[in-house]
Amino acid sequence: xxxxxxxxxxxxxxxxxxxxxxxxxxxxxxxxxxxxxxxxxxxxxxxxxxxxxxxxxxxxxxxxxxxxxxxxxxxxxxxxxxxxxxxxxxxxxxxxxxxxxxxxxxxxxxxxxxxxxxxxxxxxxxxxxxxxxxxxxxxxxxxxxxxxxxxxxxxxxxxxxxxxxxxxxxxxxxxxxxxxxxxxxxxxxxxxxxxxxxxxxxxxxxxxxxxxxxxxxxxxxxxxxxxxxxxxxxxxxxxxxxxxxxxxxxxxxxxxxxxxxxxxxxxxxxxxxxxxxxxxxxxxxxxxxxxxxxxxxxxxxxxxxxxxxxxxxxxxxxxxxxxxxxxxxxxxxxxxxxxxxxxxxxxxxxxxxxxxxxxxxxxxxxxxxxxxxxxxxxxxxxxxxxxxxxxxxxxxxxxxxxxxxxxxxxxxxxxxxxxxxxxxxxxxxxxxxxxxxxxxxxxxxxxxxxxxxxxxxxxxxxxxxxxxxxxxxxxxxxxxxxxxxxxxxxxxxxxxxxxxxxxxxxxxxxxxxxxxxxxxxxxxxxxxxxxxxxxxxxxxxxxxxxxxxxxxxxxxxxxxxxxxxxxxxxxxxxxxxxxxxxxxxxxxxxxxxxxxxxxxxxxxxxxxxxxxxxxxxxxxxxxxxxxxxxxxxxxxxxxxxxxxxxx
Amino acid sequence: xxxxxxxxxxxxxxxxxxxxxxxxxxxxxxxxxxxxxxxxxxxxxxxxxxxxxxxxxxxxxxxxxxxxxxxxxxxxxxxxxxxxxxxxxxxxxxxxxxxx
Numbered sequence: 204x205x206x207x208x209x210x211x212x213x214x215x216x217x218x219x220x221x222x223x224x225x226x227x228x229x230x231x232x233x234x235x236x237x238x239x240x241x242x243x244x245x246x247x248x249x250x251x252x253x254x255x256x257x258x259x260x261x262x263x264x265x266x267x268x269x270x271x272x273x274x275x276x277x278x279x280x281x282x283x284x285x286x287x288x289x290x291x292x293x294x295x296x297x298x299x300x301x302x303x304x305x306x307x308x309x310x311x312x313x314x315x316x317x318x319x320x321x322x323x324x325x326x327x328x329x330x331x332x333x334x335x336x337x338x339x340x341x342x343x344x345x346x347x348x349x350x351x352x353x354x355x356x357x358x359x360x361x362x363x364x365x366x367x368x369x370x371x372x373x374x375x376x377x378x379x380x381x382x383x384x385x386x387x388x389x390x391x392x393x394x395x396x397x398x399x400x401x402x403x404x405x406x407x408x409x410x411x412x413x414x415x416x417x418x419x420x421x422x423x424x425x426x427x428x429x430x431x432x433x434x435x436x437x438x439x440x441x442x443x444x445x446x447x448x449x450x451x452x453x454x455x456x457x458x459x460x461x462x463x464x465x466x467x468x469x470x471x472x473x474x475x476x477x478x479x480x481x482x483x484x485x486x487x488x489x490x491x492x493x494x495x496x497x498x499x500x501x502x503x504x505x506x507x508x509x510x511x512x513x514x515x516x517x518x519x520x521x522x523x524x525x526x527x528x529x530x531x532x533x534x535x536x537x538x539x540x541x542x543x544x545x546x547x548x549x550x551x552x553x554x555x556x557x558x559x560x561x562x563x564x565x566x567x568x569x570x571x572x573x574x575x576x577x578x579x580x581x582x583x584x585x586x587x588x589x590x591x592x593x594x595x596x597x598x599x600x601x602x603x604x605x606x607x608x609x610x611x612x613x614x615x616x617x618x619x620x621x622x623x624x625x626x627x628x629x630x631x632x633x634x635x636x637x638x639x640x641x642x643x644x645x646x647x648x649x650x651x652x653x654x655x656x657x658x659x660x661x662x663x664x665x666x667x668x669x670x671x672x673x674x675x676x677x678x679x680x681x682x683x684x685x686x687x688x689x690x691x692x693x694x695x696x697x698x699x700x701x702x703x704x705x706x707x708x709x710x711x712x713x714x715x716x717x718x719x720x721x722x723x724x725x726x727x728x729x730x731x732x733x734x735x736x737x738x739x740x741x742x743x744x745x746x747x748x749x750x751x752x753x754x755x756x757x758x759x760x761x762x763x764x765x766x767x768x769x770x771x772x773x774x775x776x777x778x779x780x781x782x783x784x785x786x787x788x789x790x791x792x793x794x795x796x797x798x799x800x801x802x803x804x805x806x807x808x809x810x811x812x813x814x815x816x817x818x819x820x821x822x823x824x825x826x827x828x829x830x831x832x833x834x835x836x837x838x839x840x841x842x843x844x845x846x847x848x849x850x
Numbered sequence: 851x852x853x854x855x856x857x858x859x860x861x862x863x864x865x866x867x868x869x870x871x872x873x874x875x876x877x878x879x880x881x882x883x884x885x886x887x888x889x890x891x892x893x894x895x896x897x898x899x900x901x902x903x904x905x906x907x908x909x910x911x912x913x914x915x916x917x918x919x920x921x922x923x924x925x926x927x928x929x930x931x932x933x934x935x936x937x938x939x940x941x942x943x944x945x946x947x948x949x950x
Contacts, residue, residue: 825946
């Protein structure tokens with residue numbers, strides 16, 4: 204049933220958003236929660252039912268395309284409201300609706316004491332609508348609608364505490380930085396339409412498949428690839444447009460979990476994977492994807508090593524993990540990228556929600572230097588956080604191990620990949636393990652460094668811990684759908700997605716098979732070794748001999764400061780872009796053009812009118828007899844003219 | 851028979867007296883009377899033309915003017931009454947509150 208009414212899935216949260224947004228102020232908080240969670244819960248049920256129905260669908264019927272109505276017709280341009288369902292959309296739908304639903308439930312507890320409760324749920328539901336639309340869209344224009352819509356919701360939710368200047372500024376920063384990427388993306392969509400005469404996926408992908416691969420030079424496919432990559436870089440916070448994501452942590456923690464970790468920031472990865480055939484036809488753009496992802500992965504992991512704000516470390520970790528997904532897509536392992544997207548959605552959402560629970564327990568404290576020793580007090584939060592940490596560090600048997608290992612192996616073995624990128628990614632893996640365990644040790648272990656008389660540590664209510672437990676279970680078992688063949692699994696996930704990426708992957712899987720199992724196992728062990736080293740260093744630095752960490756930061760003071768200040772990139776952007784733009788806006792556009800020309804013209808006219816009026820005012824003497832005199836004069840003049848004119 | 855020009859000259863003289871009085875008089879009642887004088891000067895020329903051209907329309911106009919003048923007198927005198935009550939004077943120079 205749902206197959207024929209795909210539109211229901213995004214429309215359900217939209218209804219929730221409309222109800223809560225329009226009526227939320229007048230209805231009790233309980234009802235708001237029921238509407239907000241109910242609409243997303245129903246959407247999740249619809250997605251599950253859809254998955255069941257899709258299982259019975261013969262494979263040749265996929266992709267399943269439904270066009271409920273024609274959206275735009277203008278001249279030769281035509282865009283339908285196309286919904287496009289295939290294995291990739293289904294995976295994304297399950298992740299978005301599933302993680303989204305858990306985070307909605309968590310928010311009921313987390314936001315219960317906050318003002319603007321109904322506003323929060325209205326925005327969150329609106330976000331779910333746009334995100335579901337984004338993954339279901341069947342043409343680039345509809346994808347763009349979802350793309351901009353999630354950006355809008357991200358802006359609204361980052362600036363949720365809009366009375367705080369830093370939050371309002373962070374919202375604006377996110378919106379403006381995203382705009383740079385979106386501009387490239389919109390150019391890419393326009394170029395696609397200009398080249399292929401359509402924006403529909405099925406048509407474009409069919410036409411691209413017939414074109415030769417652009418090995419040399421800058422053909423149209425390469426340009427399109429780079430433009431789409433620009434959009435993905437903005438949305439997924441890759442170098443050099445990542446600066447908005449750490450600041451986005453100003454928003455409420457569930458928002459950081461849902462939008463800035465699990466779903467929206469993964470939209471760029473989804474878009475690259477969706478356009479896989481375009482990228483495989485433009486090897487230069489493809490290489491750019493891999494390099495951007497790989498450099499971002501190690502770059503932002505290195506910043507994460509020294510940050511002291513709990514949520515900011517997680518933000519840099521998110522950027523780094525997104526880098527891995529880009530790396531996967533860039534080396535042609537789209538399925539591995541989506542696999543990591545899914546497992547990352549589980550464990551990173553869990554990390555953020557558990558971090559929110561910690562912040563909740565410590566009455567708003569976010570600085571990890573002031574935490575410590577609370578693991579016995581908030582056991583559920585601690586254990587779930589630990590599970591997520593193990594998953595993201597790539598500990599064996601946890602979900603992150605399988606997805607990250609798949610990415611590393613593909614980077615090593617794929618013909619698009621390279622050993623250099625692989626080496627960098629392995630180092631980043633070690634860093635990941637280090638900064639994650641640093642977080643765990645500083646937050647939960649050791650001595651209590653906060654003032655216990657002021658802070659009453661308490662475990663979060665059940666409504667917040669249940670989603671944590673659910674996500675922890677997913678973070679463990681989420682990887683079992685993709686156990687690699689070398690470990691005796693079937694890599695079911697990759698096989699399931701294979702039809703989506705089949706046209707792009709021709710001849711590539713065969714090349715990977717030339718490596719022996721021993722090499723693959725060796726690569727795996729190396730990555731594990733890096734992660735273990737990261738864990739051990741963190742263990743020694745922050746648990747065994749805490750003074751050692753201090754010593755190291757003293758010895759490498761310059762490097763430490765450089766990392767702590769995030770390579771001074773924010774300062775660089777301020778000096779190179781923000782200040783010049785400010786200066787030009789202020790001096791040229793405001794003071795010269797606006798004040799001088801525009802205001803000058805308007806005010807000049809007004810001044811003229813006023814001085815003319817001033818002069819005319821003198822006739823209004825208030826003296827009745829002078830009025831009478833003027834009447835006579837006027838009559839005489841008019842009569843004279845009439846009489847002279849008649850003659 | 852008196853030629854029509856006599857009537858017209860008389861009418862013009864009456865009108866001129868009205869205008870001059872209208873402009874130079876300070877007493878509101880006097881100004882008001884001057885207006886009436888001008889109206890009636892016009893009436894006179896209407897009637898004279900009506901007789902001379904042997905057409906009734908001129909006389910009908912006169913009736914209209916008389917009716918309007920009567921209405922105007924009613925309103926005008928009421929205003930003058932109110933002005934006098936507030937100012938205890940009928941000097942038009944002092945009725946200038948609307949001036950900026």
